Amino acid sequence: MSALHKLMARIEQTEALDKVAQPVAGLVGRIVKPRPIRNILSGSYLGHPLHPLMTDLPIGAWTMATLLDTVGGRRAEPAADLLVTAGILTAAPTAWAGLNDWSDTQGGDRRVGIVHAAANATALVCFTASLVARRSGRRRVAKVIALGGFGLLMSGGYLGGHLSYSRGVNINHTAWREGPAEWTSVLAASELTDDMPQLVQVGDLSLVLYRSGGTLRALDSVCSHMGGPLDEGTVDDGCVTCPWHGSTFRLADGSVVRGPASSEQPAYETRVREGHIEVRRR
Known part of the structure; x- marks a missing residue:
């Protein structure tokens, strides 16, 4: 050293x-x-x-x-x-x-x-x-x-x-996280509770799913700011807030509503097919 x-x-x-x-x-x-x-x-x-x-x-x-x-x-x-x-x-x-x-x-x-x-x-x-x-x-x-x-x-x-x-302080923690390019099943639709964030795995990647009023959203579960768990965050007015430092992202597209995050949260397309929720990267 x-x-x-x-x-x-x-x-x-x-x-x-x-x-x-x-x-x-x-x-x-x-x-x-x-x-x-x-x-x-x-x-x-x-x-x-x-x-x-x-x-x-x-x-x-x-x-x-x-x-x-x-x-x-x-x-x-x-x-x-x-x-x-x-x-x-x-x-x-x-x-x-x-x-x-x-x-x-x-x-x-x-x-x-x-x-x-x-x-x-x-x-x-x-x-x-x-x-x-x-x-x-x-x-x-x-x-x-x-x-x-x-x-x-x-x-x-x-x-x-x-x-x-x-030390990697304040880097984008989602920079090297890339989900599937093709539609991939992640969860049975019946297993997702409405109005409650849920963590799912897609290979080595983790996503947070959220369904409300029939609208289904999916974001990378790791907060881009410092890697906080968005699946443990709170959801309000179409946005999810990280429990660590309060970064807030719009569920529809991952855009930053409130810092300290400066990088958008990767958002995924979703659909329900044959009773299963499928996702793919945008």
């Missing part, structure tokens, strides 16, 4: 971080609870998480500012100052999108996330202090502070990459 992987494992196992992470996550969860806020910060309107898109703004701005500070000379100073300012202005919405996603994590992922947030918050403090120094004419001090902020930014970026690519 590499030194960096050992460091990540140590952070994941440091339970002392929970003393800070748990109350902060609880506070964030309450703030982002309203549906419009949740949908915007989760990227539900985009079709994928908002946070990765937003990170390009402060990271790009501060990286280019650091480059210009290092090799740009006097003529590049106004551009470097503008980039530092742009990074500061875009850092807050980027952080809120990330906090929204992080508030749903648990255990080691939550611990790595709080360190990730701390590194990026400290980087923001550094670049803000650098901007103050630039405006007061202390250019050399400003460059040193910004360079320190850039180091923290890269550290935070590594932690974020670990969460996304090594």
Whole structure:
């Protein structure tokens, strides 16, 4: 195991971080609870998480500012100052999108996330202090502070990459789940209770069936957000809500009604033939 992987494992196992992470996550969860806020910060309107898109703004701005500070000379100073300012202005919405996603994590992922947030918050403090120094004419001090902020930014970026690519936080949990292309029998129609979600198996795939007023619907049973069991969720007004984090999907087509999910839930065509419910992917 590499030194960096050992460091990540140590952070994941440091339970002392929970003393800070748990109350902060609880506070964030309450703030982002309203549906419009949740949908915007989760990227539900985009079709994928908002946070990765937003990170390009402060990271790009501060990286280019650091480059210009290092090799740009006097003529590049106004551009470097503008980039530092742009990074500061875009850092807050980027952080809120990330906090929204992080508030749903648990255990080691939550611990790595709080360190990730701390590194990026400290980087923001550094670049803000650098901007103050630039405006007061202390250019050399400003460059040193910004360079320190850039180091923290890269550290935070590594932690974020670990969460996304090594831990799979906030990926689409249905991305590799694909049901049958041909009509396939899954259950006798008489075995499905009306107005009650029911789990069925189609080979290695699990689906949730729901019938109400003669209308039959089928969705992948694994919530695209973090893999929650939709068959254990509640159904209201033609939508099913995941019991884990409250992601809500329309039964008719799997579209996201409420985040934190940002990817649509795979929906399946249904029919009843010779007394059996059959499904196939759309």
